[in-house]
Amino acid sequence: MKQSQLFAKARREAPADEVSKNAQLLIRAGYVHKEMAGVYSYLPLGKRVLEKIERIVREEMDAIGGQEIRMATLHPSEPWKQTGAWDKVDVVFKINSRTEKEYTIGQSEEEIVTPIAQEYVNSYRDLPLAVYQIGQKYRDELRAKSGIMRGREFTMKDMYSFHETQEDFDRFYEGAKQAYLRVYRRVGLVAKATEASGGSFTNKLSYEFMVLTDAGEDDILYCSECPYCVNVEISDQKEGDACTRCGKGTLSRAKASEVGNIFDLGTKYPTDFSFTYKDRAGKDQKPIMGCFGIGITRLMGVVVETFADDKGIVWPEGVAPFAAHLVSLGKPSDDVSKLASGFYTELLEKGIEVLYDDRDLRPGEKFAESDLLGIPKRIVVGKDATGSGVFELVDRKTGTVEKIERDELIARFARHG
RNA sequence: CGGGACGUGGUGUAGCGGUAGCACGCGACCUUUGGGAGGUUGUAGCCCGAGUUCGAGUCUCGGCGUCCCGACCA
Numbered sequence: 340m341k342q343s344q345l346f347a348k349a350r351r352e353a354p355a356d357e358v359s360k361n362a363q364l365l366i367r368a369g370y371v372h373k374e375m376a377g378v379y380s381y382l383p384l385g386k387r388v389l390e391k392i393e394r395i396v397r398e399e400m401d402a403i404g405g406q407e408i409r410m411a412t413l414h415p416s417e418p419w420k421q422t423g424a425w426d427k428v429d430v431v432f433k434i435n436s437r438t439e440k441e442y443t444i445g446q447s448e449e450e451i452v453t454p455i456a457q458e459y460v461n462s463y464r465d466l467p468l469a470v471y472q473i474g475q476k477y478r479d480e481l482r483a484k485s486g487i488m489r490g491r492e493f494t495m496k497d498m499y500s501f502h503e504t505q506e507d508f509d510r511f512y513e514g515a516k517q518a519y520l521r522v523y524r525r526v527g528l529v530a531k532a533t534e535a536s537g538g539s540f541t542n543k544l545s546y547e548f549m550v551l552t553d554a555g556e557d558d559i560l561y562c563s564e565c566p567y568c569v570n571v572e573i574s575d576q577k578e579g580d581a582c583t584r585c586g587k588g589t590l591s592r593a594k595a596s597e598v599g600n601i602f603d604l605g606t607k608y609p610t611d612f613s614f615t616y617k618d619r620a621g622k623d624q625k626p627i628m629g630c631f632g633i634g635i636t637r638l639m640g641v642v643v644e645t646f647a648d649d650k651g652i653v654w655p656e657g658v659a660p661f662a663a664h665l666v667s668l669g670k671p672s673d674d675v676s677k678l679a680s681g682f683y684t685e686l687l688e689k690g691i692e693v694l695y696d697d698r699d700l701r702p703g704e705k706f707a708e709s710d711l712l713g714i715p716k717r718i719v720v721g722k723d724a725t726g727s728g729v730f731e732l733v734d735r736k737t738g739t740v741e742k743i744e745r746d747e748l749i750a751r752f753a754r755h756g
Numbered sequence: 757c758g759g760g761a762c763g764u765g766g767u768g769u770a771g772c773g774g775u776a777g778c779a780c781g782c783g784a785c786c787u788u789u790g791g792g793a794g795g796u797u798g799u800a801g802c803c804c805g806a807g808u809u810c811g812a813g814u815c816u817c818g819g820c821g822u823c824c825c826g827a828c829c830a
Contacts, residue, residue: 348781353767353768355768355822430828430829430830482824545830600830630830702791704791706790706792707791
């Protein structure tokens with residue numbers, strides 16, 4: 340993509356009405372546009388980042404047998420009344436039509452997915468089943484905060500699974516937990532599987548996936564030696580206590596942001612909807628159900644919070660909007676510009692995702708903006724490149740500068756694909 | 757929802773009862789080109805509504821909006 344054609348331009352100053360690092364940087368750099376408190380639109384660069392995250396999530400969900408669907412976001416009120424959530428869950432938006440019919444917009448989708456599964460799961464032969472979607476969720480939060488990390492509208496991957504037995508559920512649950520940890524790793528983050536409350540409809544524990552960040556709104560205790568991690572809201576332990584899990588480490592307390600949550604829902608929803616299937620003996624049974632969420636937009640915010648430095652955003656390679664930022668220091672149609680344009684075409688032909696800064700601006704401005712955008716690698720084409728054919732490769736994270744010959748540079752990006 | 761702060765051109769801000777100013781951006785022209793250049797010129801603004809006052813961006817009240825702390829958080 341040519342930067343001269345990118346309609347969302349970076350600004351020099353952060354918006355005055357945002358305090359959170361993620362919102363300040365994402366707005367400044369032109370990734371998102373705020374519509375109102377807790378609601379953001381995603382512009383070309385932001386959309387690309389979301390798609391990167393979504394692709395990783397999709398691959399990992401597919402790998403554990405998830406089937407992707409797309410459920411409605413405008414919901415009838417009836418199933419929500421049937422499960423009790425209409426009255427019990429206070430973040431449910433309630434909408435009235437012109438004819439006074441009541442609707443809601445999805446803040447989660449058990450009320451929709453359970454009847455869908457009920458329609459097609461008639462026999463034990465149809466189980467297990469796992470379906471998921473990536474889509475918008477709406478919650479009537481009393482207070483939106485922290486930029487894109489806690490909004491009233493956000494993107495979530497939500498998966499729902501149905502099982503014959505607790506053993507089968509446990510097997511799938513463990514597989515999902517591992518898949519989640521792979522997702523976060525690929526996104527570039529370290530997430531801790533944290534023991535937490537199961538929410539209002541189950542008294543079982545759940546796992547929350549927590550990334551340590553001061554921008555987070557949860558507090559967790561985690562062991563210095565083993566993976567044990569617990570949300571302080573359900574823990575009687577305190578910082579400095581010995582870890583009861585491994586017996587070796589001590590517990591530290593830290594702020595963290597929840598980027599995923601997996602639940603054992605038991606038979607709550609099948610019960611509410613009278614959803615049964617025939618087991619091997621021909622008897623009616625209720626499936627055991629699980630729910631598995633990942634906050635896609637929140638994940639993006641946490642990545643910004645985690646890696647940004649004083650110059651701007653720093654994207655890990657896995658989620659960057661582009662693999663390379665090609666910055667030409669040439670003037671319109673001079674030799675430097677021609678060289679850069681030729682190289683841009685070649686990168687495109689090799690399938691390398693590149694943002695090409697072809698604008699006629701001063702170098703300082705281009706570098707500052709490049710730093711702000713946070714693309715992992717910057718290729719600078721200046722005067723010296725016209726004779727030598729050697730380009731400059733700058734690492735956004737470390738600032739390391741390498742002089743690399745043209746073909747080697749292409750080969751390097753092609754390898755990372 | 758309780759508490760607090762704040763709403764001035766597209767963006768960031770100054771103005772504290774008496775002619776709304778600056779910077780950036782954007783348009784035009786000239787010079788400049790390896791870390792956010794300089795000059796000339798143009799462009800564009802007081803959230804909404806009442807009230808106090810000779811006079812309100814400024815004071816009072818009421819809305820609306822945004823952020824922060826708390827509460828809440830499938």
